[in-house]
Amino acid sequence: MATETSRAGADVLFEQAACGLLTTTANGTIERVNAMFCLWTGYTAAELVGKRRIQDLLTIGCRVFHQTHWAPLLQLQGSVAEVKLDVRHRDGRVLPMLFNAVRRIDGNVTCDHIAVMVVTDREKYEAELVRARTRAEAAQAQLAHSDRQKDEFLATLSHELRNPLTPMRNVTEILKRKDLTDPQLIWARDVLGRQVDHLSHLVNDLLEVSRFSQGKITLRRQVMDLADAVHAAVEAVGPLMQAAAQELRVTLPAEPVRIDADPVRMAQVMQNLLNNASKYTPDGGRIWLEVGAEGDEAVARVRDGGIGIPPDQVDHVFDMFSQLEPALKRAQGGLGIGLSLVRSLLQLHGGTVTARSDGSGQGSEFTVRLPLCRQAIPDPPLDVAPSGGPSGCRRILIVDDNVDSAETLSELLDFSGHQTSTAHNGPDAIERARQTLPDAIVMDIGLPGMSGYEAAARIRQEPWGKQILLIALTGWGQPQDKRAAEDAGFDHHLTKPLDIEALEVLLNAASNGSDSAAEQDG
Numbered sequence: 001m002a003t004e005t006s007r008a009g010a011d012v013l014f015e016q017a018a019c020g021l022l023t024t025t026a027n028g029t030i031e032r033v034n035a036m037f038c039l040w041t042g043y044t045a046a047e048l049v050g051k052r053r054i055q056d057l058l059t060i061g062c063r064v065f066h067q068t069h070w071a072p073l074l075q076l077q078g079s080v081a082e083v084k085l086d087v088r089h090r091d092g093r094v095l096p097m098l099f100n101a102v103r104r105i106d107g108n109v110t111c112d113h114i115a116v117m118v119v120t121d122r123e124k125y126e127a128e129l130v131r132a133r134t135r136a137e138a139a140q141a142q143l144a145h146s147d148r149q150k151d152e153f154l155a156t157l158s159h160e161l162r163n164p165l166t167p168m169r170n171v172t173e174i175l176k177r178k179d180l181t182d183p184q185l186i187w188a189r190d191v192l193g194r195q196v197d198h199l200s201h202l203v204n205d206l207l208e209v210s211r212f213s214q215g216k217i218t219l220r221r222q223v224m225d226l227a228d229a230v231h232a233a234v235e236a237v238g239p240l241m242q243a244a245a246q247e248l249r250v251t252l253p254a255e256p257v258r259i260d261a262d263p264v265r266m267a268q269v270m271q272n273l274l275n276n277a278s279k280y281t282p283d284g285g286r287i288w289l290e291v292g293a294e295g296d297e298a299v300a301r302v303r304d305g306g307i308g309i310p311p312d313q314v315d316h317v318f319d320m321f322s323q324l325e326p327a328l329k330r331a332q333g334g335l336g337i338g339l340s341l342v343r344s345l346l347q348l349h350g351g352t353v354t355a356r357s358d359g360s361g362q363g364s365e366f367t368v369r370l371p372l373c374r375q376a377i378p379d380p381p382l383d384v385a386p387s388g389g390p391s392g393c394r395r396i397l398i399v400d401d402n403v404d405s406a407e408t409l410s411e412l413l414d415f416s417g418h419q420t421s422t423a424h425n426g427p428d429a430i431e432r433a434r435q436t437l438p439d440a441i442v443m444d445i446g447l448p449g450m451s452g453y454e455a456a457a458r459i460r461q462e463p464w465g466k467q468i469l470l471i472a473l474t475g476w477g478q479p480q481d482k483r484a485a486e487d488a489g490f491d492h493h494l495t496k497p498l499d500i501e502a503l504e505v506l507l508n509a510a511s512n513g514s515d516s517a518a519e520q521d522g
Contacts, residue, residue, distance in 0.1 A: 020097070020116040028053035028066075031111065040097075040118055042090030054114065059086040059094060070101075074112065078103045084119060096120060161203045162475035163402055165497035168196050170408035173500050177415045194239045200497055201275070205337050218479060219348055223375045224263050225256040226291055226298050232263075233270035234289075237278060244283045248274070251290040257298045260373040265345050272338040273302040273366050280364070281306035298372050303365040309357035317355050318343040339366075346370070394418045394507055395436060399429040399443040399452070400473070405496075409442065412500060418507075426450025430458050433465065440469035440507060442494075445476060445485070453488035460489035471506060473498060 014021055020037030024030050030048045038045055041057065055066045062085040073080050080101045087095045101114045175189040234250060241248055259266070270289075277287045281304045288303040309317060318339050339353075346353050351370035357363065396413055400406040401424050410420040421436055423429040426447045433441060441459070445452035452472060459465035472485040475496045482493045492506050 020114075020118075022054065022114040022116070024054050024112045024114065026103075026110040026112065028055050028112075030054060037116065040089075040095060040116075041087060057087050059088055062086050070099075074101060074103050087116075160475070161199070162496035163405065165196060165200055165203065166473075167402065167404035167408040168192070169200070169497040170405070170412050170500070172196055174408065174412050174415065177412075190239070191243075194243055196497070197236075197239065201271075205272075205341060217345075217348065219262040219265060221260050221262050221349075223258055223260055223373050223377050224266070225377060226259050226261075226266065226300060226370070227252045227257060229261075229263060229266035229270050230289065230291055230300070232267035233274055236267075236271050237274045240275065241278050241287070244278060244281075244285075246278055246281055246284065247286045249286065249288050251288070253292050256377060257291055257293050258373045258375065258377060259298050259349075259370045260375070261349050261370065265349070269342050269345050269368065270300065270302075272342050273300075273368070276338055276366070277302050277304040277306065277364075280304065293372060296372050298370045300368040301365055302368075303363065305363040308360045308362040309355060309364050310360050311357075314355055314357060318353070342366075342368075394440055395438040396420045396507070397423065397429065397433055397436060397438040397441045397443075399423045399426075399441060399447065399455070401425060401444060401447050405444075409498065416504065424448075426452065426455035426458075429455050433459055433468070434462070437464055438468060440471060442471045442473050442503070443490075445472060445474040445481075453484060456485075456488040456490055469506070471503070473503075 014032075015034050017034055017036060020040055021032075021034040022030055022037060023032040029050065030052055031050070033045050033048050035045075038048070043052075055063050058066060065085065070080060070083065070085075080099065083099045085097055085099055087097050089095055096119050097116045098119045099114060099116050101112050103110065103112050172189060172193040175185075176193070180186050180189065230250065230252065234248065237248075274287070274289065281287055285305050287305075288301075290301045290303075292299055339355075343353050346368060349370055351368060353369075354367050356365045356367070396418050398406045398409050398413075398420055399422070400409075403424060406422040406424065410422055413420050421432060421438070423432045424447075426449050429441070429443060429447070441456075443452045443456065447455065450458075452474070456470050456472075459468065459470070470490045470492075472490040472493045473496060474481065474485075474493075485493045494502060494506075
């Protein structure tokens, strides 16, 4: 009785299963089928049992697969798992089904037990997954494209801002060389100079963001004293702090604090930290900078008594474009990228920077840590390039499509005792050079009609142009731009806005027959 009850229960489970169940002979003849399989295929059990083989219900292509793959696999390994086959419905429709089969042998009787599931919904789900993956890949590609556009925009913006900065800086240099006595003119000149320097710093930070994003930052490391970077930074921020009547107290150790670093980048790190301290310190406030060695680390601390950092923002001050306050509430401008650049530059050097504050109104402290270097600082080379300043009259051709830039640089060089002429496009530059045979040509790259690269190459091809000192002066300051200038025949590459002392060093070195080179990187 118990056996009969168990068999009856099994029959109920077979008939009411949520999947299609079949039993077939070894050649595929259906011996038993449940209600779900009949429901899915549109056949009755009477139309299937003993009258059809399972392969008879398949599409032609799947029948071939059944013969070449299904039957041999079932014969060899006794089971087949998760094989998708297309079943023809009684009304002609095609149903995708997932088949699982087990072969059992009872004495001389061989039978196959088959379970099937309709996978129409699964195929819809998989198709949606494919579409979702495609959309995600398209979105990722769009993000990458937007990121490249952002980098290109920042680089282009920096270039375009550098062009107007050049005549502005030239004018401030001209005014510095004038013997001004009017206090208002002297004040106006100093204000203009400070603001040009500030704007130049912002433009350079924008360019640095682009360089970091594209992985184009190259370090020129050497053993140096961290105090040298401090001196350069203090000199750079001096006018900004003087204008705000801020007091800067610098404490340096008696012995050098040696690090293996890029001197220009280390000066940039210290300058950005001091700029940040000045920006968030009220007029008349005090700022401290201390340098020393702690264990195996060089340590620099910049502390101020300014607005401080709220506790919930301490961990975010180094994020790109992070601001402690909305721009309208701050007395000093900023892009929120200076501290991010500090962190990135220090990471390239194997160093760190941390921020600490007791809260709003309690000031803040930034601590830089770098590995100490035990090597000695090398002596400076003996063949140092001559300092800036006039050293004989030179004939100089200035080529720039920005008329203000060309004329202000011409006026500035005239003050140094040089003879200058100007041109504003590539073809005119070549013709003017042919006529005047200048000792040096200071040439922009982005010129109408013919680029500065093409003009330089043409000049180098002329017998009279082989010995002319060619200096590229451009807003494009990436490493590939400098290589392109060198390939075109330029001797040197300067980046706008022009550092007149760097230009005078090159002119004086050439007039003295020196091979020394100087390069300005904005």
